[in-house]
Amino acid sequence: MASAPETLYARDGDAHLAYQVVGDAGPDLLFVPTATFPIDLLWDEPTVAGHLRHLASFSRLILTDLLGTGSSDAVPIKDRPAMQSWADGLVSVLDAVGSESATVFGMSESGLPVLLLAGSHPHRVRSLVLCSPFARYVRGPDHPVGMPEPVLARYLDVAAQAVGSGAVVDRLAPSWSGDAAKRRWWARNERLAGGPAHFRAILELFLHTDIRPALGSVQAPTLLLPRRGDRHVRHDHAVDMAGRIAHARLVELDGEDNAWFAGDADRVVDEIESFVTGGRAVPQSNRVLSTVLFTDIVGSTELAAALGDDQWTALLAAHDRIVEREVSGARGAVVKFTGDGALATFDGPARAIHCARAIGEGVAELGLRIRTGLHTGEVEVADGDVHGIAVHIAARIMALATPGEVLVSGVVPPLVLGSRIEFADRGRHELKGIPQRWPVFAVRD
Numbered sequence: 001m002a003s004a005p006e007t008l009y010a011r012d013g014d015a016h017l018a019y020q021v022v023g024d025a026g027p028d029l030l031f032v033p034t035a036t037f038p039i040d041l042l043w044d045e046p047t048v049a050g051h052l053r054h055l056a057s058f059s060r061l062i063l064t065d066l067l068g069t070g071s072s073d074a075v076p077i078k079d080r081p082a083m084q085s086w087a088d089g090l091v092s093v094l095d096a097v098g099s100e101s102a103t104v105f106g107m108s109e110s111g112l113p114v115l116l117l118a119g120s121h122p123h124r125v126r127s128l129v130l131c132s133p134f135a136r137y138v139r140g141p142d143h144p145v146g147m148p149e150p151v152l153a154r155y156l157d158v159a160a161q162a163v164g165s166g167a168v169v170d171r172l173a174p175s176w177s178g179d180a181a182k183r184r185w186w187a188r189n190e191r192l193a194g195g196p197a198h199f200r201a202i203l204e205l206f207l208h209t210d211i212r213p214a215l216g217s218v219q220a221p222t223l224l225l226p227r228r229g230d231r232h233v234r235h236d237h238a239v240d241m242a243g244r245i246a247h248a249r250l251v252e253l254d255g256e257d258n259a260w261f262a263g264d265a266d267r268v269v270d271e272i273e274s275f276v277t278g279g280r281a282v283p284q285s286n287r288v289l290s291t292v293l294f295t296d297i298v299g300s301t302e303l304a305a306a307l308g309d310d311q312w313t314a315l316l317a318a319h320d321r322i323v324e325r326e327v328s329g330a331r332g333a334v335v336k337f338t339g340d341g342a343l344a345t346f347d348g349p350a351r352a353i354h355c356a357r358a359i360g361e362g363v364a365e366l367g368l369r370i371r372t373g374l375h376t377g378e379v380e381v382a383d384g385d386v387h388g389i390a391v392h393i394a395a396r397i398m399a400l401a402t403p404g405e406v407l408v409s410g411v412v413p414p415l416v417l418g419s420r421i422e423f424a425d426r427g428r429h430e431l432k433g434i435p436q437r438w439p440v441f442a443v444r445d
Helices: 046-056 082-096 108-120 149-162 180-193 195-208 236-242 265-278 300-307 309-329 349-364 389-400
Strands: 008-012 015-022 028-032 060-064 102-107 125-131 222-225 248-250 287-297 333-337 341-346 370-382 385-387 406-409 423-430 437-443
Touching: 008 082, 015 046, 015 082, 028 046, 028 082, 028 108, 046 060, 046 265, 060 082, 082 108, 082 349, 102 108, 102 265, 108 125, 108 195, 108 287, 125 265, 149 195, 180 195, 222 236, 222 265, 236 248, 287 300, 287 349, 287 389, 300 309, 309 333, 309 341, 309 349, 333 385, 341 349, 349 370, 349 406, 349 437, 370 389, 389 406, 389 437
Parallel strands: 028 060, 028 102, 102 125, 125 222, 222 248, 370 406
Antiparallel strands: 008 015, 015 060, 287 341, 287 370, 333 341, 370 385, 406 437, 423 437
16 A cells, blocks of 8 residues: 555535545545644654554545645635534535545544534434544533633643644643654644644634534434543543434543544554444434524515505515525525525525525515524424424524524524624523523624
8 A cells, every 4th residue: 555645636616625535445434634634644654654554444544634724725714614614525525535425533623523514414424433522622501521711711822832843742642742753743744734823723713612502413323432531632521422412332441642543542443443344324314403594574464465465476476586596505495485484494504694694685675674593403304394493493583583683593603613703692582482591692794
């Protein structure tokens, strides 16, 4: 086998995703490294290359750089927020290699877009392997295992200052601390991955994302591999995730290394081989993680009475054409029109938000104003319709909106970190028929 495989490119719109394919000995295994490790450099370290070849001995191993990292396009995260664009990129890589369904392997931070992929595209994910995983890094009232925000701010500063020196090895791969060659390789990865400013920005995005709303939608069998002494991601994160993912298997390993290929990596690869070659296929289900969008025409009853049936019917038809155009352009699906509004679903919340604003601007040219509500959660798809509590939450949030306003539930803002979408806090609200009080945010113009 050659020392390094050929690097190819997949396309997601105008973005290029770097990927490699090694071996063809078994089921597809898509490995997504963190942004610190460009796929072109992984093969330069003999220990890491050996573990990758072991993975390729029982699978068709596919490796990819996330958008904006390594050899993939250095696309400014503008209107393409990281989690959504990264999950989109993984779909494009699977398409490029002709993989209908793969086991997807993430490590710590890269597990976040992998989980979003599994929740929103369940038919593409046969199973999941997550080493040293977390779903939310920051501590919160409902998340005691996380790192307190003041401590995290200092942690990010220290990490950014150490980029390119190899000093991060002492925390993320302490078993390699005394190996000068491995430290040099690690430092070179950090420098060529983007440098200190890029490293801090992307790490801050990862560590402030909350992907927990997606965990209940993960249907694929999932192998969680934390290390008990991990100095970067406490193993309690994986324990918490195991209780939230339906088909999770938790295997706690000894050691302090965060990077799976350091320390007792043979045990890690053995666990992965057993899981991949003997794992179950994805169970058939109509459940999927979606962003649900509801719109409502303001004052529709009064408008219909004032215009008369013929004019109102023509106006509604023009409204519906705008909705269909914008939803289709945002990779969404119109589920149905409600007479004076619409229900649509999307596989990413940012696209849904941009679509909502575009619909509002489009119908304004018709003299109409709409109110809009969005929520990301699990829905059941059946007979061309969608069902579930996520649908009801989106409808209730829409009812709170004022004319021209786009409101979202509190689960949405953490999922679009890295975008330029800004929100205004609208407080907590009781939603009819929905347990507890829900945080609601308005999308800023």
